[in-house]
Amino acid sequence: MQHYYSTLLDIPAALPLPKAILLDAFGTLFGVRGSVGHIYSEIASKYGVNCQPELLNKYFYTAFKNSPPCVFPGVPADEIAEREYQWWREINRQTFTAAGVITQFADFDRFFQELYRYFTTAAAWEVYPDVIPALTSWQRSPVQLGVLSNFDSRLYTVLQVLELDRYFSTVTISTAVSAAKPQPEIFTAALAKYQCTPASAWHIGDSFDDDYLGASRAGLTAIWLNRS
Structure with missing residues (x-):
């Protein structure tokens, strides 16, 4: 049935x-409040990088779809969080590279740290x-x-x-x-x-x-x- x-x-x-x-x-x-592309665009603009939300949304979902599963067999439990972080960093790197703006970041790692933390807040989501x-x-x-x-x-x-x-x-x-x-x-x-x-x-x-x-x-x- x-x-x-x-x-x-x-x-x-x-x-x-x-x-x-x-x-x-x-x-x-729950789902993303607004869209992934809008959040990426808004936070990136704080770092002097401007890109259309629709473009970032498109390239994000392409990178996400083409990524391997977020699983790490054999990795010790205390290393999982870092592996997750790096998994998402790579998806974001691919997203902004495909959008043609990755070189505009003076400090991509600093940007990504803020972005990653943002998705642990209630502001990013709607029930x-x-x-x-x-x-x-x-x-x-x-x-x-x-x-x-x-x-x-x-x-x-x-x-x-x-x-x-x-x-x-x-x-x-x-x-x-x-x-x-x-x-x-x-x-x-x-x-x-x-x-x-x-x-x-x-x-x-x-x-x-x-x-x-x-x-x-x-x-x-x-x-x-x-x-x-």
Whole structure:
């Protein structure tokens, strides 16, 4: 059975609740306030670099799509944050290089440090209007809620500043388990925290390939949140 919905509130009450509901983060619980390109352009302008937001948005998503998964098998836990940082720095370097303005930076590293920190603040994000009502309703039931995301370690801070952390008993991210959606290992790692079988869990996310197909192949009830 296929489950496609445009908001979390559209998921019918008649669908039997599972033991655990795992939700994706970016694109499901919250999105970028404005656009990536607008944020990049605004912060870059503080460093004397001017570029059209639409152009930066285009090249960012191209670089992001072509990058390897943000996972680092075999890397010690205390080195993961630095690897994440460098992973995002390379995407940003490619973005501004493709836009033809990388040489305008007097100190690209200083710019990127500010940009990277900005995405840990509430100002960078907006919670979708259906999220709090849906989470509140589920929290009143016996179901357990968890986040399952390919986001990096900054997600813990983002959930806190957006006041979403109170709804979830676990957070599972790709860099912590050395596997990224749609790989089945990341779903297995999240379910293990609940001692829950795949058949007793939902996964809800906005990516058809990573969330819907990934969860389906891992044996969970997959729900595609197609907000567009």
